[in-house]
Amino acid sequence: MTPNKEDYIKQLYKLGAEGDMVSNKSLSHALGVSPASVTEMLTKLKRDGYIELLPYKGSRLTERGAALAAELIKNHRLWEVFLVRILNMSPEEAHENAEMLEHSTSAEVCSRLADFLGNP
Missing domain, CATH: 1.10.10.10 (Winged helix-like DNA-binding domain superfamily/Winged helix DNA-binding domain)
Structure with missing residues (x-):
């Protein structure tokens, strides 16, 4: 994809x-x-x-498309939270970087990121 x-x-x-x-x-x-x-x-x-x-x-x-979209949006939001909370980026900066990171992050990394952030 x-x-x-x-x-x-x-x-x-x-x-x-x-x-x-x-x-x-x-x-x-x-x-x-x-x-x-x-x-x-x-x-x-x-x-x-x-x-x-x-x-x-x-x-x-389709159902398949909606599931993928929800996953992408979840990954994007995880990265935004991480970048703002941990790296002290502005929300605008975090959004731009999350746009790139969401496309290249494995399910395993997203799972660990969610755990690290306390499943926001």
Whole structure:
């Protein structure tokens, strides 16, 4: 899974939090990418089983996609807590760094990080 795919999945999770369909235009705007790039990536995510894609209606996460999004967001938040509490970064700095770290952190490291932080 590429960081780019993970970013799309996270954004779909945020925009379609209630299971609503998310338009390509909304996704394009939120990610700052072209509509053509959105269409290309959504085709890949559908093929991989992470989203449902309905022409002219939009897309939404499947159960598999929602589980992955929740995991990514949890990892991101763990890193933010660690970076603010332990390394005394500002919330803005922590957020930017967590964006990078969330994509390359194993489940084992996240589990240990959660334990270390007292499962925030």
